[in-house]
Amino acid sequence: MSFSQQLPIVFEALNVGFLQTLKLFFVTLLGALPLGLLISFGSMSKFKPLSGLIKTVVWIVRGSPLMIQLLIIYYFPGLVFQNNIWGSGENGRFLAAAVSFIINYACYFSEIYRGGIQGVPKGQQEAGQVLGLKKNQIFFKITLLQMIKQIVPPMSNEIITLVKDTSLARIIALQEVIWAGEAFMKGSNGISGQIWPLFFTAVYYLAFNGILTLLFGKLEKKLSYFK
Amino acid sequence: MDNILEVKNIKKSFGKTQVLKDISFSLKKGKALAIIGSSGSGKTTLLRCLNFLEKANEGTISVNGEVIFSGSENQKLSDSEIRKNRLHFGLVFQSFNLFPQYTAKENVMLAEQILAKEQIKKNGEYNGYKTIKEAYEFIDNKAEDLLESVGMKHKKDFVPCELSGGQQQRVAIARALALNPDILCFDEPTSALDPEITGEVLNVIKKLAEKNTTMIIVTHEMGFAKEVADEVMFMDNGKVEEMGTPEEIFSNPKSERLREFLKTVLRI
Ligand SMILES: Nc1ncnc2c1ncn2[C@@H]1O[C@H](COP(=O)(O)OP(=O)(O)O)[C@@H](O)[C@H]1O
Ligand SMILES: [Mg+2]
Numbered sequence: 001m002s003f004s005q006q007l008p009i010v011f012e013a014l015n016v017g018f019l020q021t022l023k024l025f026f027v028t029l030l031g032a033l034p035l036g037l038l039i040s041f042g043s044m045s046k047f048k049p050l051s052g053l054i055k056t057v058v059w060i061v062r063g064s065p066l067m068i069q070l071l072i073i074y075y076f077p078g079l080v081f082q083n084n085i086w087g088s089g090e091n092g093r094f095l096a097a098a099v100s101f102i103i104n105y106a107c108y109f110s111e112i113y114r115g116g117i118q119g120v121p122k123g124q125q126e127a128g129q130v131l132g133l134k135k136n137q138i139f140f141k142i143t144l145l146q147m148i149k150q151i152v153p154p155m156s157n158e159i160i161t162l163v164k165d166t167s168l169a170r171i172i173a174l175q176e177v178i179w180a181g182e183a184f185m186k187g188s189n190g191i192s193g194q195i196w197p198l199f200f201t202a203v204y205y206l207a208f209n210g211i212l213t214l215l216f217g218k219l220e221k222k223l224s225y226f227k
Numbered sequence: 228m229d230n231i232l233e234v235k236n237i238k239k240s241f242g243k244t245q246v247l248k249d250i251s252f253s254l255k256k257g258k259a260l261a262i263i264g265s266s267g268s269g270k271t272t273l274l275r276c277l278n279f280l281e282k283a284n285e286g287t288i289s290v291n292g293e294v295i296f297s298g299s300e301n302q303k304l305s306d307s308e309i310r311k312n313r314l315h316f317g318l319v320f321q322s323f324n325l326f327p328q329y330t331a332k333e334n335v336m337l338a339e340q341i342l343a344k345e346q347i348k349k350n351g352e353y354n355g356y357k358t359i360k361e362a363y364e365f366i367d368n369k370a371e372d373l374l375e376s377v378g379m380k381h382k383k384d385f386v387p388c389e390l391s392g393g394q395q396q397r398v399a400i401a402r403a404l405a406l407n408p409d410i411l412c413f414d415e416p417t418s419a420l421d422p423e424i425t426g427e428v429l430n431v432i433k434k435l436a437e438k439n440t441t442m443i444i445v446t447h448e449m450g451f452a453k454e455v456a457d458e459v460m461f462m463d464n465g466k467v468e469e470m471g472t473p474e475e476i477f478s479n480p481k482s483e484r485l486r487e488f489l490k491t492v493l494r495i
Contacts, residue, residue, distance in 0.1 A: 127325075129280065130278050130313065131402070131406065134310070
């Protein structure tokens with residue numbers, strides 16, 4: 001098969017793989033962004049047993065490789081309880097991957113949120129209190145935007161890392177874009193022994209991260225009108 | 228009894244250290260009280276207790292004859308009661324604490340807009356205005372007047388980081404006046420400013436005093452206290468060591484501690 005004949009076949013397969021990559025990316029964000037906020041509130045709780053427990057969990061999750069977490073979460077129920085709770089096939093693998101990623105990233109996000117919340121000076125809250133505002137009004141009208149401004153740069157770093165980290169799901173054979181590229185080495189759709197499709201997957205990541213970087217840059221600029 | 232404020236036997240401890248040891252004083256409507264005293268004597272803590280940022284352990288605070296705080300009895304004031312009570316007071320912070328994301332005018336308007344919206348929802352009116360639109364128009368005009376009175380109307384659309392320290396503090400004063408507090412408190416309003424721009428803030432406070440605004444001003448500016456205050460309180464080690472007219476305090480100090488304090492600050 002000539003190169004020009006291979007091209008459309010490869011693109012189609014990579015597109016399908018990248019769709020799975022994107023799905024994992026967005027599902028992770030959707031779950032980890034709110035869960036991370038909850039975890040950050042928990043870790044700042046004045047109830048010591050709760051904050052202690054949460055801090056320990058966050059330490060374990062951030063201190064061990066995501067790849068191991070993926071493997072444990074995917075295989076552990078099946079091996080130990082003889083019960084693969086994730087279901088079979090690609091859907092099962094996706095579910096396990098999504099759960100692992102959400103837990104892992106929620107822990108990273110929680111630390112960023114915590115820094116953001118604690119980074120807003122106490123005087124801001126007090127100024128609101130003195131003006132008779134309620135706690136929730138102070139949070140939404142005064143603290144929130146200052147917190148968002150502080151967390152945008154570290155968040156954008158973390159989110160760009162997430163784009164690349166989705167490739168780790170390859171370890172449980174999730175059919176994301178790298179898996180799709182690799183298939184053409186072993187043989188797929190009548191193409192085998194080709195390594196360039198695997199290398200080419202990097203372009204997908206670059207393009208997507210390029211878009212994200214642009215968007216975050218815009219947001220940062222939009223929030224730069226105040227200090 | 229035309230005392231607008233009566234503070235009786237206020238005590239406050241942080242852990243084991245007692246920071247306020249039985250503070251009592253009163254203030255007449257339209258008068259300005261200056262509080263002086265060395266660093267750590269409890270001046271900020273006293274203002275914070277008046278503004279419900281700290282809760283005194285004992286004592287009472289009354290405004291217009293009504294007890295709004297009592298350390299012994301109603302320890303359990305509800306949040307909404309505290310909110311209502313604290314609006315008797317306004318507080319201007321040493322470090323301004325303007326809201327950085329809002330313009331000068333928005334800083335002045337924010338609290339009253341929120342209040343107006345709540346009251347229109349609850350009671351169908353705010354200050355005689357039945358719709359949010361009318362109320363906001365009133366608040367808008369009032370904010371411009373307030374900014375004008377502190378000489379900041381020309382900067383109304385600037386955010387705090389575009390303003391100098393003195394300008395920020397003047398906006399903070401306008402903001403504190405927005406909800407018409409009975410008593411306006413200042414905690415060293417010029418301490419964070421370069422010496423050459425303290426004047427613009429002090430002049431604003433002086434103008435307020437001329438309009439008979441009831442004020443409590445914690446300050447290290449002795450000349451200013453002498454000129455503007457109707458009464459001066461000298462705090463030392465959590466106690467009111469001496470209180471009197473500026474002449475009494477500055478020209479005829481009775482206690483040894485005050486004489487020592489004046490000697491050190493006036494030498495600088
Ligand atoms: N939140 C706090 N916790 C513990 N100690 C405090 C706290 N706030 C103030 N203090 C102590 O109370 C004393 C009086 O402080 P402050 O009221 O700030 O004095 P001043 O304003 O006259 O300088 C100081 O010794 C200070 O360390
Ligand atoms: Mg102080």
